Amino acid sequence: MAGIGATGSDLDWEPLPEQGWVAPHLAAEFPGLGIAWVEVEGRAARSPEPVLRRLRDLSDRFYGSHAIHMRERPIPWAYRVFFRQIGLDPDRTRTPVEQLALDRLHDGAFTTHGMPADALTIATVETGVALRAFDATRLNGKLCIRDSAPGESLPGKPGEMAQGTLTIADEQAPLALLFGGSSNGGQLEPERRTAIVAVQVKGVPQAAIDEALWIACAAIES
Amino acid sequence: MPDLLDRNTLTALRVGGDERLARAELRRQIARLEHELCRLSVEAFPRLDLDTAVPGHFREPRVAGLEELERVRDALAERIAGARLVLKEQSVVETRNRDLLRQMLAAPAEHKWLRISRADVGEPGCGHWHSRPRLGPLGMLMGWWRVKISSGCPLSGRLAAVER
Numbered sequence: 001m002a003g004i005g006a007t008g009s010d011l012d013w014e015p016l017p018e019q020g021w022v023a024p025h026l027a028a029e030f031p032g033l034g035i036a037w038v039e040v041e042g043r044a045a046r047s048p049e050p051v052l053r054r055l056r057d058l059s060d061r062f063y064g065s066h067a068i069h070m071r072e073r074p075i076p077w078a079y080r081v082f083f084r085q086i087g088l089d090p091d092r093t094r095t096p097v098e099q100l101a102l103d104r105l106h107d108g109a110f111t112t113h114g115m116p117a118d119a120l121t122i123a124t125v126e127t128g129v130a131l132r133a134f135d136a137t138r139l140n141g142k143l144c145i146r147d148s149a150p151g152e153s154l155p156g157k158p159g160e161m162a163q164g165t166l167t168i169a170d171e172q173a174p175l176a177l178l179f180g181g182s183s184n185g186g187q188l189e190p191e192r193r194t195a196i197v198a199v200q201v202k203g204v205p206q207a208a209i210d211e212a213l214w215i216a217c218a219a220i221e222s
Numbered sequence: 223m224p225d226l227l228d229r230n231t232l233t234a235l236r237v238g239g240d241e242r243l244a245r246a247e248l249r250r251q252i253a254r255l256e257h258e259l260c261r262l263s264v265e266a267f268p269r270l271d272l273d274t275a276v277p278g279h280f281r282e283p284r285v286a287g288l289e290e291l292e293r294v295r296d297a298l299a300e301r302i303a304g305a306r307l308v309l310k311e312q313s314v315v316e317t318r319n320r321d322l323l324r325q326m327l328a329a330p331a332e333h334k335w336l337r338i339s340r341a342d343v344g345e346p347g348c349g350h351w352h353s354r355p356r357l358g359p360l361g362m363l364m365g366w367w368r369v370k371i372s373s374g375c376p377l378s379g380r381l382a383a384v385e386r
Contacts, residue, residue, distance in 0.1 A: 029245065029285055068267045071260040080260070081253045084294055087286040089278035147285065166283040178283045 015040070015217045017198070017210060020143035026166070030085070032202025035145050035168065038213045039136045042194045042220040047118040050222045055118060058125055059109035067101040075128035078203030083179065086166060093180040096130040116194050119219035129198050129212035132168065134175060136193035141171030143197060148174055168197065194220060241288055248291035255298035262305040269344055270312060272305045316344040326353055330367040340374070349374035 020035035027033060047055075070076045079095040094102060100121055104110050110125070112118050116133040124131050146169055148161040154174055161167070167174035178199065196216045198209045263272045276297040279290040286294070319342045326333040330353045339350040349372045355361030356368050 026285065028242065065267075069264055072264050077257065077260060081256045083278075084252050084256055084276070084298070085249050085286060085291070086283040087278050087280035087290055087294075088283055089276055091275040092278065162282065162284075164284050166285070180281075180283055 015214055017213050018142070020145070022144065023146040026145060026147065030082070030202065032200065032204070033082075033145060034200035034209075035143055035197060036200065036209055036213065037143055037195050037197040038217055039193055039195050040217045040220050041192070042115060043191050045115050047112050047115050048222055051115070051118050051122070051219050052112055054122055054219065055110045055112060058122065059104060062101070062104055062110075062125065064105055067098070067105055070098065070101055070128075073128065075204050075208055078201050079128070079130060081203070082201040086179070088180055095179075097124050097128045100125055116196070116216070116220055119216045120196070122219050123196075123212045123216035126215055127208050127212040129200075129204060129208050130179070131212055131216060132176060132197040132199070134195045134197060135191060136195040137191060139170045139175075139195055140173075143175075143195075144169055144171075145178060145199070146174075168199070196220070244288055245286075245291055248288070248295055251295050252291065252298060255295060255302060259298060259302050259305065262302065262309065266305070266309055266312075268346065269341065270308060272308065274301060274305075276301060312344070316342070319343045323351055326351065327369055330369045331365055334367060347374045 015038040017036040017038050020037065022030075022033050022035065071080060076095060076097050079097070080090040083090040083093065083095060090098065100110070104125075110121055113121075120131045120133055123129065146167060148163060148165040148167050150163050151160055152167075152174055153160050154167075154176065161174070166178040168176050168178055196213055198212050200206070200209050259274050263274050266272045276294060279286060279293065319338055322333075322336075323338050323343060326336055326338065333353045334355075335353060337350055337352045340347045352370045352372065353367055354370050355364075356366040357364075361367070
């Protein structure tokens with residue numbers, strides 16, 4: 001695993017991930033499910049040269065065989081299993097790391113999408129952990145994983161969600177689907193502060209979650 | 223990885239003996255089957271492209287019920303059975319081709335113009351073994367047959383990512 005120094009930046013502070021909560025009945029159904037996040041100064045912008053260089057380095061050491069063998073590695077496999085368990089087909093609705101691998105093979109490289117997306121790409125490819133980014137200034141209270149209540153909808157997406165849809169939510173409303181779908185309700189364009197969110201499932205060690213958040217923070221601050 | 227395959231004994235006891243226990247067991251079985259399917263698809267790569275898709279039941283993530291979990295488990299088991307069969311059939315063909323290759327190398331004249339690729343014997347790369355006459359038509363008339371080994375095609379060019 002490459003050191004974060006490769007991005008050209010070292011963190012001069014230790015990110016302390018905040019632990020969110022999981023609705024009790026979901027925690028009982030899915031032991032090991034968790035959510036953690038870190039807030040960092042940074043807004044949506046073009047990626048700086050160190051991050052672009054890191055993407056190029058990642059592209060150079062990632063091949064088709066990696067993509068195939070990836071699903072045998074514990075963390076990508078854990079997300080595949082979780083997808084099956086929540087009724088999604090990971091060969092159709094790809095897990096985040098497999099989607100990135102597929103895009104890498106399709107595009108010939110990890111292409112830049114600006115910040116914070118590039119930071120998430122680097123951290124996800126390095127660790128396999130599923131990450132999301134939200135505008136931290138728009139979050140209300142602690143983040144959680146819960147199922148949707150009747151009449152709830154995602155920001156920026158018309159129509160109600162089906163009751164029982166698994167979502168990432170703050171204390172006020174759902175922010176995004178837990179997995180699958182592309183709606184972030186505009187939350188992916190942080191204006192000042194970015195919340196990097198990691199979703200943990202059974203089989204993903206806490207150390208990997210911490211490392212993913214740390215790599216993403218370092219990339220954003222580079 | 224093994225902790226995903228373990229029974230959630232404590233959880234199961236804590237939540238009682240209703241359907242949740244059955245769902246936990248089905249999830250454990252799905253994890254085990256998914257592991258096996260991944261192993262088979264990796265084993266088959268790059269010789270075969272196994273179909274590992276098992277239709278999901280929802281377009282959005284939800285807590286799957288007993289029925290859905292059972293369907294996923296059964297579909298995974300079916301896929302695994304199919305993948306094992308395909309791999310076994312492929313293995314039989316490759317073994318037969320390896321025997322043929324051995325015979326061709328021992329007696330090229332008895333296998334005129336026969337060409338066996340690396341893929342035919344389950345090896346990576348695009349090289350091949352080809353039984354051909356030495357010195358062209360003259361060798362053909364004289365019966366000077368030999369097996370020519372191609373080491374495969376060179377890379378078409380530097381990887382695009384290297385150029386950047």
